[in-house]
Amino acid sequence: xxSEHIVKSYDDELNRxxxxxxxxxxxxxxxxAAAIRAFSEQDNELAxxxxxxxxxxxxxxxxxDQFAVQLLxxxxxxxxxxxxxxxxxxxSSDLERIADYAANVAKRVIVMDEYPSAKLAAGIPxxxxxxxxxxxxxxxxxxxxxxxxxxxxWNRDIEVDDIYMSLFREFLTYMMxxxxxxxxxxxxxxMAKNIERIGDHVTNIAETIYFLVHGKxxxxxxxxxxxxxSVVTPLTSRSKLER
Amino acid sequence: MGTMAQQIDKKKQDTxxxxxxxxxxxxxxxxxxxxxxxxxPTGAEAVAATPKMSTxxxxxxxxxxxxxxxxxxxxxxxxxxxxxxPSGCGKSTFLRCLNRxxxxxxxxxxxxxxTLDGQDIYEKSLDVVELRxxxxxxxxxxxxxxxxxxxxxxxxxxxxxxxxxxxxLDEIVMTSLERAGLLKEVQDRLQEPGTSLSGGQQQRxxxxxxxxxxxxxxxxxxxxxxxxxxxxxxxxxxxxELRRKYTIVIVTHAMQQAARVSxxxxxxxxxxxxxxxxxxxIFTSPKDERTQGYITGRFx
Numbered sequence: 001x002x003s004e005h006i007v008k009s010y011d012d013e014l015n016r017x018x019x020x021x022x023x024x025x026x027x028x029x030x031x032x033a034a035a036i037r038a039f040s041e042q043d044n045e046l047a048x049x050x051x052x053x054x055x056x057x058x059x060x061x062x063x064x065d066q067f068a069v070q071l072l073x074x075x076x077x078x079x080x081x082x083x084x085x086x087x088x089x090x091x092s093s094d095l096e097r098i099a100d101y102a103a104n105v106a107k108r109v110i111v112m113d114e115y116p117s118a119k120l121a122a123g124i125p126x127x128x129x130x131x132x133x134x135x136x137x138x139x140x141x142x143x144x145x146x147x148x149x150x151x152x153x154w155n156r157d158i159e160v161d162d163i164y165m166s167l168f169r170e171f172l173t174y175m176m177x178x179x180x181x182x183x184x185x186x187x188x189x190x191m192a193k194n195i196e197r198i199g200d201h202v203t204n205i206a207e208t209i210y211f212l213v214h215g216k217x218x219x220x221x222x223x224x225x226x227x228x229x230s231v232v233t234p235l236t237s238r239s240k241l242e243r
Numbered sequence: 244m245g246t247m248a249q250q251i252d253k254k255k256q257d258t259x260x261x262x263x264x265x266x267x268x269x270x271x272x273x274x275x276x277x278x279x280x281x282x283x284p285t286g287a288e289a290v291a292a293t294p295k296m297s298t299x300x301x302x303x304x305x306x307x308x309x310x311x312x313x314x315x316x317x318x319x320x321x322x323x324x325x326x327x328x329p330s331g332c333g334k335s336t337f338l339r340c341l342n343r344x345x346x347x348x349x350x351x352x353x354x355x356x357x358t359l360d361g362q363d364i365y366e367k368s369l370d371v372v373e374l375r376x377x378x379x380x381x382x383x384x385x386x387x388x389x390x391x392x393x394x395x396x397x398x399x400x401x402x403x404x405x406x407x408x409x410x411x412l413d414e415i416v417m418t419s420l421e422r423a424g425l426l427k428e429v430q431d432r433l434q435e436p437g438t439s440l441s442g443g444q445q446q447r448x449x450x451x452x453x454x455x456x457x458x459x460x461x462x463x464x465x466x467x468x469x470x471x472x473x474x475x476x477x478x479x480x481x482x483x484e485l486r487r488k489y490t491i492v493i494v495t496h497a498m499q500q501a502a503r504v505s506x507x508x509x510x511x512x513x514x515x516x517x518x519x520x521x522x523x524x525i526f527t528s529p530k531d532e533r534t535q536g537y538i539t540g541r542f543x
Contacts, residue, residue: 005475007503009483073526074502 010075017067017088019144024060024095025139029103029132031057034118036128038109038119039191042070050106057099064092080212083201087212093141094201094208098135101194101201108187115184120174123167124188127195134202138209144204147210151218154206167192250382252480274329292362295460295490296341296378301355303336303345310336312514318460323433323482325501325522329512329537334494337511338462341492342378343371359460376403379453383465385445387437387452392429395437395448396420399456415455422488423451424481443474454489461485463493467500478523479504498538510534 005011031050038047068089071077077085134153141149171185171192212219286333294317310331318324318341326334339345339358343364357364360469364374388395396416399405406412416433420426425447429440437448439463446466453461467475468535482491482504495501501508502522509519510533518531529535 006473007483009481010503069527070523074523076499076502 005184010081013067013075014081014084017064017071020060020064021088021091021095022139022143024064024092024099025056025135025142027053027057027202028095028099028102028188029135029139030137032105032128032132032195033101035102035105035109036125036132038106039112040116040125042109042113043144044079044110045110047106047109051103054103057096061096063094064088066222068092080215082086083212083215086199087208090208092204094204097235098198098201103197104194108191112184112187115187120171120181120184121190123163123170124191124195127163127167127192127225129161130156131161131195131199131202134160135197138202142205142209144208144211154203154218157199157203160196163190164196277512278422278475281462288368293320294318296357296359296492297335297357298340298358300394301337301340303340303354304352305348306350310339310514314514314516316509316519318490318492319507320490321488322507323486323493323505324507324509326492326494326509327496327498327501327537328517330496332511333514334511335464337490338380338464338494341460341462342375342380344375344380348370362513376456377458378460378462379456379458380462380464381453383467383468385442385449385469387440387445387448391434392437392440392448393433396451396455399452400421411525419451419455422454422485423447424484425451426478430506435509441474443470443477446470446474446478450478450481450485458489458490460490463491465495466493467488468496471514475500486540498526499502510537512537 031053034046034050036048037043068085071085075081126190138150138153141147141153168189171189174181175185207218250451253320253514259449296318298314301314301316302309305307314333314337316337326337330333336345337463339348340343340353345351345353353365359374359378363369364378381406388398390398393416396419400412400415417426417430420429424446428444429435437445440448450461450466456501469480470478479500482493485491493501493504507519508522508525510517510525510529510531512533518525518529518534525534526538
C-alpha cells in the first residue's frame with residue numbers, strides 16, 4: 001500500500017519515531033499491569049519500583065518531542081508524513097500521561113497499606129482488566145494505522161466510564177456506612193479515577209490515529225460522566241459514534 | 244543485465260578504490276605539510292578530527308570588490324557540508340576557491356590559505372589539473388560533453404592516464420555509472436549521446452564523470468536547481484550513499500535541501516560566514532540572529 005521514500009534515511013527516521021512510540025506504549029501497558037498486581041497483592045516494593053520506572057517513560061517522551069521537532073525542521077514533511085509526525089507528538093503525550101496515572105495508582109497502593117480493605121477493592125482490578133487490553137489494542141491500531149480498529153477501541157471506553165460511575169456510588173455508600181471507610185475509599189476513588197482517565201487518554205490516541213490516516217477529525221460526541229447527579233443515566237445522553 | 248555489468252564484482256571495485264588513496268599532489272615545496280598558524284588539533288586527535296579541507300583567512304576580490312572576508316571554515320571528511328545564504332553572499336565564490344576554479348576568472352584575487360588534507364592547494368608549484376580531478380565539481384545546469392555516455396565518463400580517466408588498457412577503462416566507467424546510480428538505466432545504450440538523457444540522468448552522468456577520476460571531494464553548485472522534485476530526491480539519496488566514500492560540499496538556494504541532505508551547514512552573508520554548525524542545530528535553534536532571520540524568511 002505505502003511505498004518507500006526515495007531518500008531511504010527519511011524512512012529510517014520515521015520508523016525510529018514509530019518504534020519509540022511503541023516502546024513507550026509497551027512500558028505504559030506494563031506499568032499499569034504491575035500497578036494492579038501491586039494493588040491486589042499489596043506489594044509495596046513493586047509499587048515503589050513502578051514509581052521509579054515512570055522516569056523511563058518521561059525520557060522517551062522527551063526523545064519523541066526532540067526528534068519530532070528535528071524531523072519537522074529538516075524534512076519539511078508533507079501530507080501523511082506531516083500528520084504522522086504531529087500524531088506521534090500527541091500520542092507520546094497521551095502515553096506519558098497514561099504511565100503517570102499508572103504510577104499514581106502505585107503511589108496510592110503504598111498509602112493503602114494501612115487499610116486492609118479487600119472487600120472494598122474488587123472493582124479496581126475489574127476496571128483495569130477492561131483498560132489494559134484497550135492500551136494494547138490501540139497500540140496495535142497505531143502500528144497498523146487502522147482507524148476502524150481505533151474507533152472500536154474508542155467505543156470500549158463507555159463501559160469503563162460506567163464501571164467508574166458505579167464504583168463511585170459504591171464507595172459513597174461505604175463512606176456513609178462507616179466513617180472509618182472514608183480515608184481508604186477516598187484513595188480507592190482516586191485510583192479508580194486514574195484508571196478511568198487512562199481510558200480517556202486511550203480514546204485521545206484513537207482520535208489521533210483517525211486523524212493521522214484520514215486527515216480529518218473523528219466526528220463524535222464524547223459522552224460525559226454524570227458523577228452522582230442522577231440515579232439513572234438516561235440512554236439518550238449517549239450518542240452513537242458516526243461512521 | 245549487460246555482460247559488462249556482471250564483471251563488476253566486489254574484487255574489482257576494491258581495486259578501483261585503491262586508486263582513491265592518492266599520493267599527495269605534486270609540489271616542489273618541502274614544507275607543504277607544515278601548518279604553523281593553523282588552529283587544527285594535533286597529536287592523537289588529529290587523525291579523527293582533521294578536516295578534509297579547511298580555509299584560513301580566505302579573502303577573495305573581484306577587481307576592487309571584496310567577495311569573501313576572512314573566511315575560516317572546515318570541511319569534514321565523509322560528510323555533506325551545505326553552504327546557504329542569500330544571493331551574492333559569496334557561497335559560490337567560496338566553492339570555487341576549493342578547487343581553484345577562481346583562477347580562471349580574470350581580475351579575481353585570492354589570499355589566505357586553503358588546504359586539502361593539510362596541504363596548501365594554492366602552492367605555486369601545485370598541479371592544478373590534478374587538483375581538479377581530486378576535487379571534482381558538478382554544476383547547476385548539467386553539462387555532459389557532446390559525446391556518448393561511455394565517452395563522457397571515460398574521458399577523464401583517459402587523459403589522466405588512470406587506466407592501462409581498455410578493460411580497466413571499462414571497469415572505471417561501469418563502476419562510476421553504478422556509483423552515480425545511473426548504470427541500470429543506461430547500460431544497454433552506452434554509445435548513445437549523453438545529451439539524449441533526461442535532466443536528472445544528465446546530472447547523474449556528470450556526477451559519474453566526476454567520480455571516474457577518483458576524487459576525494461565532490462563540490463556541487465546548486466546541482467538540483469534545474470531538476471524536478473523526483474529527480475532531486477534521487478540525487479539527494481545518491482548524496483547519502485556517496486558520502487560514505489567522498490566528502491561533499493553543496494551550495495544550495497533551497498534551504499530545505501540543505502536541511503535534508505547535509506550534516507553541517509554554513510550560513511554566508513555579505514561575504515562572511517555568520518554561523519556554521521551541525522544542520523539539526525542550525526535549523527532548530529541557530530545561535531545568530533541573522534541566521535534565524537534568514538532561515539525563517541524574515542529577510543532576504
